[in-house]
Amino acid sequence: MRAQVLTTAFLFVVAVYILLPVWWMVVSATKSAADLFDTPGLWFGGDLHLAGNIDRVMSQDGGLYSRWLLNTLIYSGGGALGATLLAAMAGYALAKYPFRGRGVVFAIVMGAVLIPAPLITLPLYLLESRLGLLNTMWGVLLPCMVSPFGVYLARAYAEAAVPGTLLEAGRIDGAGELRIFFTVGIRLMAPALVTLFLFQFVAIWNNFFLPMMVLNDQALWPVTLGLVKWHGIRTGFLRDAVVTGALISIVPVILAFVSLQRFWKADLAAGSVKL
Amino acid sequence: MIGRATNRAALIFLLPFGALFVVFFVLPIGYAVNESLYKLKRSGLGFGTPERVFSGLANYAAVFRDDTFLTGVRRLLLFGIVQVPIMLGLALVLALLLDGHAARFKRFFRLVYFLPYAVPGVIAAIVWSFLYTPEISPFGLDLLDGDVVLWSIGNIVTWTWTGFNMLVIYSALRAIPRELCEAAAMDGASAWRIAWSIKVPMVRPSLILTGVFSIIGTLQLFNEPTVLSGVTTTVSKSYTPLMWSLQVALDNNDYALGSAIAIVLALLAGALSFLFLRLSAWLTRRGVM
Numbered sequence: 001m002r003a004q005v006l007t008t009a010f011l012f013v014v015a016v017y018i019l020l021p022v023w024w025m026v027v028s029a030t031k032s033a034a035d036l037f038d039t040p041g042l043w044f045g046g047d048l049h050l051a052g053n054i055d056r057v058m059s060q061d062g063g064l065y066s067r068w069l070l071n072t073l074i075y076s077g078g079g080a081l082g083a084t085l086l087a088a089m090a091g092y093a094l095a096k097y098p099f100r101g102r103g104v105v106f107a108i109v110m111g112a113v114l115i116p117a118p119l120i121t122l123p124l125y126l127l128e129s130r131l132g133l134l135n136t137m138w139g140v141l142l143p144c145m146v147s148p149f150g151v152y153l154a155r156a157y158a159e160a161a162v163p164g165t166l167l168e169a170g171r172i173d174g175a176g177e178l179r180i181f182f183t184v185g186i187r188l189m190a191p192a193l194v195t196l197f198l199f200q201f202v203a204i205w206n207n208f209f210l211p212m213m214v215l216n217d218q219a220l221w222p223v224t225l226g227l228v229k230w231h232g233i234r235t236g237f238l239r240d241a242v243v244t245g246a247l248i249s250i251v252p253v254i255l256a257f258v259s260l261q262r263f264w265k266a267d268l269a270a271g272s273v274k275l
Numbered sequence: 276m277i278g279r280a281t282n283r284a285a286l287i288f289l290l291p292f293g294a295l296f297v298v299f300f301v302l303p304i305g306y307a308v309n310e311s312l313y314k315l316k317r318s319g320l321g322f323g324t325p326e327r328v329f330s331g332l333a334n335y336a337a338v339f340r341d342d343t344f345l346t347g348v349r350r351l352l353l354f355g356i357v358q359v360p361i362m363l364g365l366a367l368v369l370a371l372l373l374d375g376h377a378a379r380f381k382r383f384f385r386l387v388y389f390l391p392y393a394v395p396g397v398i399a400a401i402v403w404s405f406l407y408t409p410e411i412s413p414f415g416l417d418l419l420d421g422d423v424v425l426w427s428i429g430n431i432v433t434w435t436w437t438g439f440n441m442l443v444i445y446s447a448l449r450a451i452p453r454e455l456c457e458a459a460a461m462d463g464a465s466a467w468r469i470a471w472s473i474k475v476p477m478v479r480p481s482l483i484l485t486g487v488f489s490i491i492g493t494l495q496l497f498n499e500p501t502v503l504s505g506v507t508t509t510v511s512k513s514y515t516p517l518m519w520s521l522q523v524a525l526d527n528n529d530y531a532l533g534s535a536i537a538i539v540l541a542l543l544a545g546a547l548s549f550l551f552l553r554l555s556a557w558l559t560r561r562g563v564m
């Protein structure tokens with residue numbers, strides 16, 4: 001009994017620590033700029049100013065914020081979709097076709113898993129400036145579609161979930177290889193691919209470095225980059241807009257998280273890595 | 276059936292990923308390596324277009340001689356030695372408690388701890404930077420002061436990643452056969468004893484995995500200090516080596532040196548991960564863990 005109370009109390013304290021910044025964000029999004037300074041940080045101010053703050057975020061700099069939200073959706077959604085499809089195809093090929101050189105291809109992919117993406121962002125920037133991709137959406141989208149770790153996972157999924165006999169049956173029925181993949185292979189891999197999509201979505205949504213390097217034009221920025229730039233204006237006159245903007249941007253993702261809980265299989269991602 | 280048709284199909288499946296992989300992954304690395312071997316040489320008075328000359332490993336020597344780099348690396352090592360054990364220790368304790376019998380509201384806690392994973396690192400850094408700014412901080416402290424700002428960054432990283440690491444360890448704990456723990460309990464082992472002698476050794480691979488992730492993450496520390504450098508002068512634009520590589524490349528237009536820094540960091544990350552793996556293997560053999 002005593003152990004139960006102590007344990008739960010400890011877990012509760014940690015939960016308070018985790019929720020503290022979120023709570024502060026919610027409370028602050030309802031305050032006017034003046035109240036941010038004058039009222040206690042962890043409780044609501046005199047008057048409810050949420051509508052005014054939302055209005056401020058949406059109208060600041062000619063309505064850039066809603067554009068940033070849309071861009072984020074394009075980068076994270078489009079990039080994750082592309083990355084998942086490419087990884088699924090490559091992983092399926094590595095698992096199901098014993099072609100020559102397969103071992104070498106797989107070894108290269110595994111080597112790439114160990115190289116952290118931020119460390120190649122600077123050379124990527126230099127390369128993109130040569131290719132004329134700087135300051136375009138493709139300059140962010142295309143690199144985000146390359147996920148060696150995704151290929152590694154997709155290969156493991158394909159090996160476990162797609163029986164070779166089913167592919168043979170398809171071939172005997174005269175179906176082409178592409179058709180077999182899109183009607184049989186991808187369906188059997190689907191649950192794992194949803195997980196892969198989610199991980200990739202969050203990874204791109206988290207990636208701030210690449211858009212920061214590649215994009216000059218404010219209208220192309222994702223919401224993270226826009227908020228950092230607003231935040232970095234030292235006079236702080238945009239504080240209320242930054243707080244409210246930060247809150248608005250994470251609400252849909254948190255809701256998606258809670259509703260898609262069953263697809264968050266960390267063990268799928270982590271457990272399959274043998275060390 | 277290993278025919279030419281299937282070989283061609285495999286090629287078609289690999290091609291889209293392969294093409295993008297070569298252009299956006301392999302080429303930049305080759306480009307950086309090549310770039311790092313050259314130096315811009317200006318004529319005596321600095322007029323005229325500088326000449327690009329092969330300089331071997333001179334840029335790498337320059338990286339290791341630079342005080343900014345050495346200070347940055349020392350800072351990261353200090354950060355890693357303190358922050359990583361705290362974060363992973365907390366993640367392990369939380370995972371063990373959520374896996375055990377003593378806690379209540381486990382589903383709720385698990386969800387709350389995982390919540391920061393949905394918040395991008397830079398947004399977490401923005402919110403914490405408000406909480407650190409003396410004029411609006413509810414704590415009434417200056418957490419952006421030069422003496423403590425490194426640990427304020429550590430707090431942001433801990434807040435963001437503890438839950439994710441906890442979930443990785445927790446997933447491994449759930450895979451341990453229940454009978455094993457029940458048998459130990461029947462033999463009179465305490466919950467502590469079961470946790471330390473059965474559960475922790477069995478989730479060792481996931482602890483090592485989170486350890487490697489954290490080491491690599493520490494060396495590429497960028498987002499949090501970059502956000503803080505926008506609101507305080509105690510965090511400079513060259514606070515971490517990765518930030519410095521950008522400053523060198525973009526502000527000073529020295530792409531060669533910037534590329535050399537990035538390559539050194541990648542090699543350092545690889546070397547430290549390798550050492551960590553060797554160390555944990557050694558500890559296992561000695562029966563420490």
